[in-house]
Amino acid sequence: MHRTLPVDSSPVRDLLALTSRPEVISFAGGLPAPELFDLDAMRAAYDVALQDRSVLQYAPTEGNASLRALVSARLTSRGLPTSDVLVTTGSQQALTLVATALLEPGAVVAVEEPTYLAALQCFQMAGARIVPVASDAEGLDPAALREVVERERPALLYLVPTFANPTGRTLSAPRRAAVAALAEEHDFWIVEDDPYGELRYRGTPVAPIAAASDRVLYLGSFSKIGAPGMRLGWLRAPADLLRAVTIVKQAADLHTSTVDQAAAAVYLSHNDLDAHIARLCVEYGARRDAMIAALPATVPDGTTWSDPDGGMFVWLRLPGDADSAELLREALRHDVAFVPGAPFFATTPDPATFRMSFTANTPAEIAEGMQRLAKVLR
Numbered sequence: 001m002h003r004t005l006p007v008d009s010s011p012v013r014d015l016l017a018l019t020s021r022p023e024v025i026s027f028a029g030g031l032p033a034p035e036l037f038d039l040d041a042m043r044a045a046y047d048v049a050l051q052d053r054s055v056l057q058y059a060p061t062e063g064n065a066s067l068r069a070l071v072s073a074r075l076t077s078r079g080l081p082t083s084d085v086l087v088t089t090g091s092q093q094a095l096t097l098v099a100t101a102l103l104e105p106g107a108v109v110a111v112e113e114p115t116y117l118a119a120l121q122c123f124q125m126a127g128a129r130i131v132p133v134a135s136d137a138e139g140l141d142p143a144a145l146r147e148v149v150e151r152e153r154p155a156l157l158y159l160v161p162t163f164a165n166p167t168g169r170t171l172s173a174p175r176r177a178a179v180a181a182l183a184e185e186h187d188f189w190i191v192e193d194d195p196y197g198e199l200r201y202r203g204t205p206v207a208p209i210a211a212a213s214d215r216v217l218y219l220g221s222f223s224k225i226g227a228p229g230m231r232l233g234w235l236r237a238p239a240d241l242l243r244a245v246t247i248v249k250q251a252a253d254l255h256t257s258t259v260d261q262a263a264a265a266v267y268l269s270h271n272d273l274d275a276h277i278a279r280l281c282v283e284y285g286a287r288r289d290a291m292i293a294a295l296p297a298t299v300p301d302g303t304t305w306s307d308p309d310g311g312m313f314v315w316l317r318l319p320g321d322a323d324s325a326e327l328l329r330e331a332l333r334h335d336v337a338f339v340p341g342a343p344f345f346a347t348t349p350d351p352a353t354f355r356m357s358f359t360a361n362t363p364a365e366i367a368e369g370m371q372r373l374a375k376v377l378r
């Protein structure tokens, strides 16, 4: 059997390559702000870690024991009792490993729509059939999910329930309970992908779905609260599944970088990550506010947008039959960029949608970028 992977370049990808020109104010990538990296503490952590030669050696697939203990303790203290995790090379790798471990070719994966593009790619590459479930401002609609589940019998449901990529939406607590109950009743797995949950700028935290159900594989990441370049994520899952995924990881890459794990363990034990996240939240909250405040003067009347309580993204829809990919071409001529929404849809794209990230630019840069964008959109 031939496997043909969708590796062609796309017009949107070619356009987004242009956003790296230095004169472009880019709202496209989901990047943390580099000036807010905890650089001195990280450098010190690598220094301490490198005092032990074994951090340059091969290591067990499960991951660095102290990092696993520190991450487990942190999840537990945030209301998600955790005895162990598998350290992964970013949560992106956890998605691939979970897809390999759980999905037969042709298996059905249910997803909220729109959803994280690289998760869609990951499930597609595993040979899954993706079935979208309708969602609204409160996230995935449990009634729509029930219909899909009864009709399609999915093996798993993929969700970014808190400050979703690309919409910024958060699934409400009652809906989380309804989704967990459906997973129990119909015996499917929930993949709860949570890289943004700790970046909350207002409102009160909602407990992870994993706290109420053991049908959940919970994915965490150091990328948005620490540094994505370290490529550190973790998977919390029922013990037998965690073992199965560990075997898949062994075949994939033996283990995640020993030195990066060791440095992260030192960083977490010598520093107050909560305090660092609190600083990020103050800064990102101001950037969020700057973008939301500028929107009415930037977009045409009739545009709708999400109003996220945290995370990195605002999701917009232009009125009528606008084509955001076409508008991106024009925006790049004005040295400003965003991501067209179409690729985030599993089935029927809505070309009038697009995603804007507010984290990587200062409020002053956001104001300037929004003025440039107004010339294109209005």
Ligand SMILES: Cc1ncc(COP(=O)(O)O)c(C=O)c1O
Binding pocket: 030, 089, 090, 091, 092, 093, 116, 160, 165, 193, 195, 220, 221, 222, 223, 228, 231, 232, 233
């Ligand atoms: C929803 C979601 N999941 C997973 C990832 C991958 O993150 P990482 O592999 O850096 O942990 C991202 C990155 O943007 C994301 O938005």
